[in-house]
Amino acid sequence: MSIFKKLEIRETDVGRLLKDNKEKFEALFDLMCKSSPVRLLFLSNLDAIQRKEEPPRPTVAQIEGILMKEGIEESKAEKIAREVAEAIFVSISERRAVSIRCGNFGLVAPFDEQKIEPKSIPSLKHVYGSYFSNLVSVLETVKDFGEPITPADLANAYHNCEKIGVMMGTEKIFLCETCGLFGKEDTICPHEKIRLELFQLKSEILEAWRRGAILCGYFAYALAQDGWKTLTEVKAQGSNNVWHQVDVIAEKEDLVLLCECKQNHPSNALAKDEIMKALGVFEDLEKAIRGVFQKKTITKIIVTTGVFDKEIQGIRARKDVLLIDKNHILMDPKIWRGKIWEIRG
Numbered sequence: 001m002s003i004f005k006k007l008e009i010r011e012t013d014v015g016r017l018l019k020d021n022k023e024k025f026e027a028l029f030d031l032m033c034k035s036s037p038v039r040l041l042f043l044s045n046l047d048a049i050q051r052k053e054e055p056p057r058p059t060v061a062q063i064e065g066i067l068m069k070e071g072i073e074e075s076k077a078e079k080i081a082r083e084v085a086e087a088i089f090v091s092i093s094e095r096r097a098v099s100i101r102c103g104n105f106g107l108v109a110p111f112d113e114q115k116i117e118p119k120s121i122p123s124l125k126h127v128y129g130s131y132f133s134n135l136v137s138v139l140e141t142v143k144d145f146g147e148p149i150t151p152a153d154l155a156n157a158y159h160n161c162e163k164i165g166v167m168m169g170t171e172k173i174f175l176c177e178t179c180g181l182f183g184k185e186d187t188i189c190p191h192e193k194i195r196l197e198l199f200q201l202k203s204e205i206l207e208a209w210r211r212g213a214i215l216c217g218y219f220a221y222a223l224a225q226d227g228w229k230t231l232t233e234v235k236a237q238g239s240n241n242v243w244h245q246v247d248v249i250a251e252k253e254d255l256v257l258l259c260e261c262k263q264n265h266p267s268n269a270l271a272k273d274e275i276m277k278a279l280g281v282f283e284d285l286e287k288a289i290r291g292v293f294q295k296k297t298i299t300k301i302i303v304t305t306g307v308f309d310k311e312i313q314g315i316r317a318r319k320d321v322l323l324i325d326k327n328h329i330l331m332d333p334k335i336w337r338g339k340i341w342e343i344r345g
Helices: 013-020 022-034 036-043 046-053 060-069 074-095 122-143 151-163 203-210 213-224 272-290 333-342
Strands: 009-011 104-109 167-175 194-201 229-237 243-252 255-262 297-304 321-324
Touching: 009 013, 013 022, 013 203, 013 213, 013 229, 022 036, 022 151, 022 203, 022 213, 036 122, 036 151, 036 213, 046 122, 104 122, 104 151, 122 151, 122 194, 151 167, 151 194, 194 203, 203 213, 213 229, 213 243, 213 255, 213 333, 229 272, 243 272, 255 272, 272 297, 321 333
Parallel strands: 255 297, 297 321
Antiparallel strands: 009 229, 104 194, 167 194, 229 243, 243 255
């Protein structure tokens, strides 16, 4: 009998988002399994891409400090500072022709990292700069994994995402630096041109990425392709009627997986305290499962797109725990799926 028929399960908002848009997400996760550039892109940290793209802006505390130096009392300074900070944020977002925050992904082809602006077309300086900084911010963040990726790889990733319906091409602009012309068709003049191309990511995909659910969904989907039954982003009832948030629960034959997924920046080390907290939740759920299924082999898995803290030797030595970091999750899923199934032996 399956544990899913006995374990008390509730949906979460994120789980419902994945379930209600199952076709779109499965198309994306399938492409991630097959394409390394697409996998690198969507396993990257979205917040890190946004921070690289947007210029630094003053914090509330910095603005408040300036106001207080001008003699404005603290209670009023804080309120004004928050309003000013929000206005700056909105202004920056609205001025951008291309914005990751809005789900826009731009291409510049041919791409020259030294060409920050088209000098012969000053009227398009802002637009070109927006496309340029968008592309660079994505490339730099993806390269933080230490894996090679080129603008051409990213272009292929965007076009493949367009083919499966998770991105939509919304704009093309052709710039001729020789004669200073620009337009939506390549026929504006006979010279070689710079092509700006804009793609819009589907809002459901962007929301899941923003909430860190792409890694969970991808991990569960890759397991399902190997015959695992899975649940993603659910609440499960442990012992003493305590409910726990679980990223992925999977079952195949007599093996059960309880998984925590952390879509972090590649340089971020997952602290020992965070790992122990997740294992504490899994151990409580294990009690509930053991109450009905004594012979199941239960493995606790922590997955991160970053690295693990160095002070976890004891955890690594546990036979009931598997730690999967960026070096493994970026591989073809057949490789890390094999590691999981080896536990059974």
